Amino acid sequence: SAVERLGRKVVLVLNDDFNLKITYPRDLPLAEFVLKRRKGPAAN
Numbered sequence: 001s002a003v004e005r006l007g008r009k010v011v012l013v014l015n016d017d018f019n020l021k022i023t024y025p026r027d028l029p030l031a032e033f034v035l036k037r038r039k040g041p042a043a044n
Contacts, residue, residue, distance in 0.1 A: 018034060
């Protein structure tokens with residue numbers, strides 16, 4: 001990686017969070033679904 005070429009150490013960190021990238025309008029329904037599930041029944 002670019003960081004390693006600079007002589008720096010790369011560290012990987014495990015994470016349970018779902019990381020959704022919204023790039024296109026078609027990504028929005030999935031993002032809405034994920035957010036509603038995270039907030040629980042009160043979000044509806």
